[in-house]
Amino acid sequence: MVHQANAPDLPAIRRRLLAWYRKHKRDLPWRRTEDPYRIWISEIMLQQTRVAAVLPYYARFLARFPDVQALAEAEEQDLLAAWAGLGYYSRARNLQKAARNIVELGEFPRDHASLGELPGVGDYTAAAVASIAFGLPHAVLDGNVARVLSRLAPELGDIKSDAVRKRLRALAEALLDGKRPGEFNQALMELGATVCVPMRPLCESCPIRQSCEARKQGLENQLPVRGARPSADRRARKLLVIEQAGKVLFWQRPAESSRLAKFWELPDREQLPDAKVTDYAGTFRHTIVNTTYFVEVCRATIGSRPNGFQWLAKSSLEDVPVSTAAKKALALLRAQSAAVSRRSGVP
Secondary structure, three states: OEOOOOOOOHHHHHHHHHHHHHHHOOOOHHHOOOOHHHHHHHHHHOOOOOHHHHHHHHHHHHHHOOOHHHHHHOOHHHHHHHHOOOOOOHHHHHHHHHHHHHHHHOOOOOOHHHHHOOOOOOHHHHHHHHHHHHOOOOOOOOHHHHHHHHHHOOEOOEOOOHHHHHHHHHHHHHHOOOOOHHHHHHHHHHHHHHOOOOOOOOHHHOOOHHHOHHHHOOOOOOOOEOOOOOOOEEEEEEEEEEEEOOEEEEEEOOOOOOOOOOOEEOOEHHHOOOOEEEEEEEEEEEEEOOEEEEEEEEEEEOOOOOOOOEEEEHHHHHHOOEOHHHHHHHHHHHHHHHHHHHHHOOO
16 A cells, blocks of 8 residues: 655656756666667667666667668577577567567557557557657656655555556656656666665665655665565586587577577586586576576587587577577686686696
């Protein structure tokens, strides 16, 4: 429920927030354009992914697929290779489906309803693109915004519940600056990302702290309220790196795979029981949603290529979609080889 408090001074909040944003906003590439294609790409990439992780992918992706036509015509393996490492690969596939829809339409959709019909575009993304690219008055409600509003209200219910989301959405729409919706939405998201952070919010740096009921009541570190998280699952894996004449042995996940469809993987030890392990390279941790894998990496040899496996040239691995776990394993081997070379004095 929303705790009873004085009605916030919405015009004052808008003024203070916009003034703060213009002075303190981060210089991000998608903020330097009004191209809906580039704004849309950034919003899809930023779903459940940190800005720092997105930045290098954003530049490379646009260099490879500079417009909607290029994205629509891309080979799936090229698309997945460009996305490899960002995770949630259905986003990339939906991007291409949406690009093909846009090409058929003949132009980029310019209203919230039409944007929302594109594959992979939900209410938040439609509102973000509509407001930022086209100046339309649609409020966004992502995780950062929900956290800011839950403290501003304050909202004492579970932020994951439908009823709470409905109340926060109503507050977001009431607060929206109709004259500058895109800038205001970005300001609210920026505040959540850099000041009104999940743990120990930087209240003294907040431009709207005078209006924040959570701060007044000493609840800023207790809000938002979240339901219990599912318990983490821990699993062990052993990956084999089998090399031969500048090539590495891989297998490809089938197209119907529920995870990482068509991505290339290194073999697990259980897949090749006849392989001979020759060297231990090290371990790393790899987390997927609520499952954490503790991965042991070993060099190995094998007599002949088993059915269902292929040799991929090391020089071509940047051009095909290789799983993040496989990339981490190969990076571990490269680091081990470099350390051995340094110790032996090999330049």
